[in-house]
Amino acid sequence: MSAIIEVEQMTKTFRLARRRPGMLGGIRSIVNPELRLVNAVQDVSLRVERGEMLGLVGPNGAGKSTSIKMMTGILTPSGGTLRVAGLEPIRQRRELASRIGVVFGQRTQLWWDLPLIDSLRLLRHLYQVPEERHRANLEQLRETLDLNEFIDTPVRQLSLGQRMRGDIAAALLHDPELLYLDEPTIGLDVVAKARIREFLLQLNSERKTTVLLTTHDMDDVETLCPRMVIIDHGRKLYDGSVADIRERFGGERTLIAVLDPAELDQLARDEQDQVVLPTLPPGVRLVRSEGPRVWLSFARDTLPAHELVAWLGERHRLRDVTFQEPEIEDVIRRIYEEDLLLQEQGVTV
Incomplete structure (x- = not known):
């Protein structure tokens, strides 16, 4: 595979004016403002191969949208080099626009007062798509995104979910090689989210369209993206799989063991009539029990999972065991709140 996005040490610094205190009656001066530099993105390097689905994750103000805007040619980088589909986004912005699709979840490229079908037809002329190709793409998108009920x-007058499906169709009418999605499922209900995720998986599988997705919804990343990049305070802090980030920062895992019902009468009970296991390995705690099921919590670095199963099997008759991983959203929240990746890299903010 060849890279469709190549970014080296991309940086964006904004100059913000802050009014100085005035001399008269506390009035603030706007004539000679104090300038402050804000590093929105700092030395970010990124390589995305053709056909990848990549999740760009970070809290508000992390630099996600600023990075997208530089990669689409909307903003000029303060430093570093960028190439997207072999083009320089700022210098070759018009040519790049015909090869990428962009959807901003909180903005629309559709005409507000026109029927959706009119917007989709007008976009053919903006992108100069041949009529036959446009007709074929529109027909396919109407079917796969289920647009006909509100076309x-x-x-x-469209609901948020309907409008988002219309925006995705608008971004794909000209067969882009690369699709940028900035918060595409924000504010959507469960059914609308599932429909959009299913469509994006199909798009990537059938057309091999590269998708770069920014989102706060970690279910989007887990469902769609084998690879994720975490940025915070404008820096790239992690580039890898969801499974790896959960393994490194997931904290405690849960083992759900089903005991032999015949053994229950031999075990002690607490005041809530829940089973109490007489002994447990260090670092393992009984969270709760329900009938023959017991939930045991243990830290990843305390005891390997297979050793805990073996330990239980030597002392109890087990009917079944399953493991429950922490929710990835909880893991990411913990990373942000405790600055775990920043600490790991020795970064001070």
């Missing part, structure tokens, strides 16, 4: 409805 003649003015955009302003």
